[in-house]
Amino acid sequence: MTKVLVLHSVSIVRSALAALLRSEGGFDVTCAGWRSAARETESLRPDVTVVDLDCPGASATLEARAGTSRPLDGPPAPLLVLATSAAPGSLQRGVRAAARGYVDKDGSPGRLVRAIRKVAAGERFVDPSLASALLEADPMPLSPRELTVLARAAEGDSIAEIAHALHLASGTVRNYMAAATRKIGARNRIDAIRISRRAGWV
Missing domain, CATH: 3.40.50.2300 (Response regulator)
Structure with a gap:
C-alpha cells in the first residue's frame, strides 16, 4: 500500500x-x-x-x-x-x-x-x-533566502513573524525584502509581491 x-x-x-x-x-x-x-x-x-x-x-x-x-x-x-x-x-x-x-x-x-x-x-x-x-520560464533573479522571505510576505506574514519563523533578526528580514524589491524592479513590497505572483515565483 x-x-x-x-x-x-x-x-x-x-x-x-x-x-x-x-x-x-x-x-x-x-x-x-x-x-x-x-x-x-x-x-x-x-x-x-x-x-x-x-x-x-x-x-x-x-x-x-x-x-x-x-x-x-x-x-x-x-x-x-x-x-x-x-x-x-x-x-x-x-x-x-x-x-x-x-x-x-x-x-x-x-x-x-x-x-x-x-x-x-x-x-x-x-x-x-x-x-x-x-x-x-524566465530566470528567477532572487536568492533562495530572498525568495523565502518574499513568499512568506506574500502569504501575509509580518516582518516579525518572518523573522521568528526563519530565526533571523527583523532588520535582516527587512534587508532581504529590500534586496528582493530592488532586484525585480518593484516600487515597494506590495509591488514586489504582485510582480512575483504574476511571474509564478511565489
Whole structure:
C-alpha cells in the first residue's frame, strides 16, 4: 500500500483528490492543510507528498523545504507537484524543492495516478507540457533566502513573524525584502509581491 499525503489549503479540493486516489486502490491517502502538514508528515511518513503549486500557502512551505534537509519539519518524502503550463515560473518552485514528479492539472486523473506510482517507485515523472514550460520560464533573479522571505510576505506574514519563523533578526528580514524589491524592479513590497505572483515565483 502506497502512503500518500495530499496538501492543499482548500478542504474540498484535497478531499476530492484523496477520494480520487482511494478509488484507484493501492493508496493509503491522508489529506491535510498547511497548519497540520508537519504533524501529518511526521506521523504518516508518506511515500509521496502531493502539493498544488498554485495553492495558497504552498510557496512558503516549498521554499522552506528547499532550504532544509528535513522537508516540512518531518522525514523526507518524494514530492509530486501539480501545476499548469500557463505559469511556468511556478514550476521553478518545484525544482528548488527537489520535486520528483510534475503533473499538469489540465491532464487526466489517470496521469496523476501513474505519476504517484512512478514517484513512489523511485522514478521521475514530468508531463511533457510542463517540461516545455519550465524550459521557457524566465530566470528567477532572487536568492533562495530572498525568495523565502518574499513568499512568506506574500502569504501575509509580518516582518516579525518572518523573522521568528526563519530565526533571523527583523532588520535582516527587512534587508532581504529590500534586496528582493530592488532586484525585480518593484516600487515597494506590495509591488514586489504582485510582480512575483504574476511571474509564478511565489
